[in-house]
Amino acid sequence: MGVFTYEDEVTCSIPPAKMFKAAIIDSDNLIPKIMPQAIKCVEILRRSLILNSALIPLVMKPHRPIHIGSKFRSMTHRVDAIDKENFTISYTVIDGDVLSGSIESISHELKVVASQDGGCIYKKTRKYHTKDDAQICEEHIKGGKEKGLALFKAIEAYVSAHPDEY
Numbered sequence: 001m002g003v004f005t006y007e008d009e010v011t012c013s014i015p016p017a018k019m020f021k022a023a024i025i026d027s028d029n030l031i032p033k034i035m036p037q038a039i040k041c042v043e044i045l046r047r048s049l050i051l052n053s054a055l056i057p058l059v060m061k062p063h064r065p066i067h068i069g070s071k072f073r074s075m076t077h078r079v080d081a082i083d084k085e086n087f088t089i090s091y092t093v094i095d096g097d098v099l100s101g102s103i104e105s106i107s108h109e110l111k112v113v114a115s116q117d118g119g120c121i122y123k124k125t126r127k128y129h130t131k132d133d134a135q136i137c138e139e140h141i142k143g144g145k146e147k148g149l150a151l152f153k154a155i156e157a158y159v160s161a162h163p164d165e166y
Contacts, residue, residue: 001015001104004131006141009123010149012156016112018166020087020140023122023155024110026166033160035151075099080107087112122152 012019022030028042062094075096093099093106109125126144128136159166 002133002135004128004130004136006126006128006143006145007124008126008148009121010152011115011119012152013117014156014159015118016114017156018159019120019122020084020112022159022166023152024082025084025110027035030155030158031151034154038147038151047165048122100140101135102130102132103120104129104131124148 042136074097107127111123
């Protein structure tokens with residue numbers, strides 16, 4: 001099995017606690033609301049008690065009749081670890097058509113840190129775990145980055161427009 005690692009950083013004007021709550025904790029409600037053209041719904045398949053007796057999703061399945069031109073329709077995320085105090089989450093895409101014949105899984109590590117201007121820096125590491133010695137198509141990586149950035153910017157815009165909600 002091969003592992004290909006990619007890192008991204010995006011800055012925004014939203015404080016880390018608000019951004020983490022909107023983008024991670026409330027993602028199953030917020031994302032279908034702000035991007036219905038991309039994600040129709042998010043189904044929580046299983047829950048577990050993790051931090052402070054709060055229910056945290058362990059397995060989420062965004063049903064994605066993705067916008068015209070996308071070949072991906074669904075995926076299943078497994079939340080591996082979440083730390084609400086330090087604004088970190090690790091999760092893995094374990095099922096769905098985003099996992100092409102050569103990709104076994106995609107693990108994500110995300111950390112939201114404070115920036116000097118009062119906003120935050122969204123740091124994400126993606127690891128593509130391939131079957132055998134398969135290579136990752138650069139178009140696949142670029143498409144994932146672009147969709148992730150569009151989602152991030154949509155969340156930032158929503159939280160900016162509704163500052164009391166988070």
